[in-house]
Amino acid sequence: MKKLILIALLTCSLQALADRLPMPANAPASFKSECSSCHIAYQPGLLAADDWRKLMAGLQDHFGSDATIDSKTGLEITNFLTRNAGDVSRLGSAGNPPRITQTQRFIRKHREVPAKFWRDPRVKSAANCEACHRGAANGNYGEHDIAIPELRE
Ligand code: HEC
Ligand code: HEC
Structure with a gap:
């Protein structure tokens, strides 16, 4: 009986993982202030660590916008994003420059x-x-x- 309840709980939390992507509690204030003025502050789990690194390295030409920030803030945000990044084996490649909307996971979910x-x-x-x-x-x-x-x- 106990085992059954445990299995039921596990299935629930696995399902919740797919559609709930809460912002990690340790998000630095700079992430909100620097990355949510033009679009939402995308949750770090939506891209893999390497793709966040690539994206953060090209902020001077960020999809046609200049999103440059000072290097200290850039490092803080990059560390936060890569530490909380999604699993590349689930997301798939994201293109270059990386886009959440180009990951195989995004495409599959929206097919x-x-x-x-x-x-x-x-x-x-x-x-x-x-x-x-x-x-x-x-x-x-x-x-x-x-x-x-x-x-x-
Ligand atoms: C044009 C409307 C539209 C836009 C824009 C859109 N989505 Fe969706 N999204 C949907 C719909 C509809 C579904 C449900 C698809 C289904 O169940 O077949 C969905 C499903 C999802 C799921 C799966 C949820 C689950 O229950 O597993 C995730 C995660 C998601 N979207 C994230 C995003 C993110 C992140 C963005 C922006 C980068 C985005 N979506 C942009 C319409 C949209
Ligand atoms: C000056 C405005 C601006 C700022 C500031 C900005 N962005 Fe963007 N961002 C954009 C634009 C414009 C796009 C392209 C949106 C589109 O294609 O509709 C974009 C796209 C993105 C995408 C890809 C979305 C997709 O298509 O999947 C990511 C990821 C992203 N930004 C992350 C960030 C992060 C992280 C920061 C903070 C370091 C940031 N952005 C700051 C303007 C900005």
């Missing part, structure tokens, strides 16, 4: 989302997680927190 949802002007970009995941900034990607603009009205 069934119809093209017209992505084209919606309120979505603009696949990187705009919050357009469809109301709780993205808080790490909530579960089905109960999905609100596709096209289906809202």
